[in-house]
Each structure stands twice: as structure tokens, then as C-alpha cells.
Amino acid sequence: MPITTCIFDAYGTLFDVSAAARRAATEPDHACLAGLWTEFAVTWREKQLDYTWLRAITGAHADFRQVTGEALDWALEAHGLAGEAGLRARLMALYRDLDAYPEAPAMLGALRRAGKATAILSNGSPGMLADAVAAAGMDGLFDDLLSVETVGIYKPHPSVYDLVGRRFGCDRSEVLFVSSNGWDAAAAAGYGFVTAWVDRNRAPVERLPWRPAHVLHDLAEIPSLVEALS
Incomplete structure (x- = not known):
């Protein structure tokens, strides 16, 4: 047919799912991302997908906004950025405007x-x-x-x-x-x-x-x- x-x-x-980290890395308030935004974006994306599959398998559904935030929290901690003021909120905002x-x-x-x-x-x-x-x-x-x-x-x-x-x-x-x-x-x-x-x-x-x-x-x-x- x-x-x-x-x-x-x-x-x-x-x-482009890497756009949030790429754009944040250019902002003076989030210069901590400047040297590692590419690697960080990959970590965030991989964990985001992992969580969708795990939630599907276990029947523990949550909407994609929540899953994206949980994956971001993991990525921030994994890269030593969990304490960076305002970074999480900025990345979540940018993810709505990729x-x-x-x-x-x-x-x-x-x-x-x-x-x-x-x-x-x-x-x-x-x-x-x-x-x-x-x-x-x-x-x-x-x-x-x-x-x-x-x-x-x-x-x-x-x-x-x-x-x-x-x-x-x-x-x-x-x-x-x-x-x-x-x-x-x-x-x-x-x-x-x-x-x-x-x-x-x-x-x-x-x-x-x-x-x-x-x-x-x-x-x-x-x-x-x-x-x-x-």
C-alpha cells in the first residue's frame, strides 16, 4: 500500500535532546557545564530512557516530565553537579524549549x-x-x-x-x-x-x-x- x-x-x-545542556553551558551562571555538557547530555538521555523502560516493565508509570527530572537528578549527582544553584531548574526549563x-x-x-x-x-x-x-x-x-x-x-x-x-x-x-x-x-x-x-x-x-x-x-x-x- x-x-x-x-x-x-x-x-x-x-x-535535539542535547540542546538543553548545550545552551545552559553557554550561560555565565552555569559555566560548570562548559567543559562537560556533551558527556552530561548523554548521561541524562541514557538514564531517561532507562527509567521509561524500567517503569514500563514494572507497571510503575509516571509521566515523562517526572521521569526526565528524575534522570536529571541522577545525572547531576553522577557528574558532581547536584549542588550547583539553579542548574536543575534551568535545565528542566530548557528541556521544554529544545x-x-x-x-x-x-x-x-x-x-x-x-x-x-x-x-x-x-x-x-x-x-x-x-x-x-x-x-x-x-x-x-x-x-x-x-x-x-x-x-x-x-x-x-x-x-x-x-x-x-x-x-x-x-x-x-x-x-x-x-x-x-x-x-x-x-x-x-x-x-x-x-x-x-x-x-x-x-x-x-x-x-x-x-x-x-x-x-x-x-x-x-x-x-x-x-x-x-x-
Whole structure:
């Protein structure tokens, strides 16, 4: 079937999750991050994902804002920054205003002009997603912002991917699912979506039972891929 619906992961795919630490590191009040923000951002992100998976496995769901804050607390302590005045609050504020990858708005606009449905499917809470989209100036480029909060469990649980069919009434084979997270792209492929993994860092393919159908290196390639698949 041709692709009718393009679904995007948010964090790491449309929005740069390292942007909060990078921006804070340039501010005089948070110069403590200047020499280690890259490593710190990786720690924060890895712990954030760990906590989503652990909460999903144990049934101890909490929204993504809370999980992000708990991961941040761990990262701050791990890097010896827990006592830095105002740093936690500043990083949490910046996380609501992450930079979009520069090619994202034009890519989404091209899909809209081609008549494709577009949406986010994310671990993010509805408020976080709405703030991120607005801050990036991407209002009007999505038909919906789908959050795991609707089902109360994190990706890659199949009930999260079910949200797409419930919202758009499309067959799984009509969906192009785009994620920069290799595990997410793999799980979505196993679910039955056509998947594109945006491998920005030239990482190895995840050793899971499923593999993404397409491997790209940025979002700019998505419109031409959709055209080829349609």
C-alpha cells in the first residue's frame, strides 16, 4: 500500500535532546557545564530512557516530565553537579524549549503539501509536546500530537503504536514511522509499520528481531522516500 501517514518520534528525532545542556553551558551562571555538557547530555538521555523502560516493565508509570527530572537528578549527582544553584531548574526549563533539527520544518511542510497526514508519537506528555512544537515554530505542521499518556505505558509497548491506527484509521502498511532511536525503529518495524531510522551518529543497527526498512542520516530525505513509497 502507498504511504498515507507519516509518524515521527519527537525527542532525538525532531528535537535535539542535547540542546538543553548545550545552551545552559553557554550561560555565565552555569559555566560548570562548559567543559562537560556533551558527556552530561548523554548521561541524562541514557538514564531517561532507562527509567521509561524500567517503569514500563514494572507497571510503575509516571509521566515523562517526572521521569526526565528524575534522570536529571541522577545525572547531576553522577557528574558532581547536584549542588550547583539553579542548574536543575534551568535545565528542566530548557528541556521544554529544545531546538528542532534545522531540516525538520521544511521536511514537514513538504509532506503536508504532498497531502500526507503527519503526527508525533512520543513518550512526551501532551504539555511537553505542545510546548516543544510551539517553541520550534512548527504549529500547523501536524494533524495530531500523540502521547503515551493516553495508554499509560512507554514505547516500545505495542499499545503505544496502536494509537496511530486508532487516530488515523489506516493500515499499518500505510504508515511511515520515523525515529532516530534504533530500538524504536526496530520495534515499530516488528509492529508492522514501514520504518525509517534516522541514524545521525552512524551507529550500528540494533541487534533485535526486527530491522528498520530504511536507514537515513537526517530528516531531509523523508519527502523523497515517501514519494518513492507512494
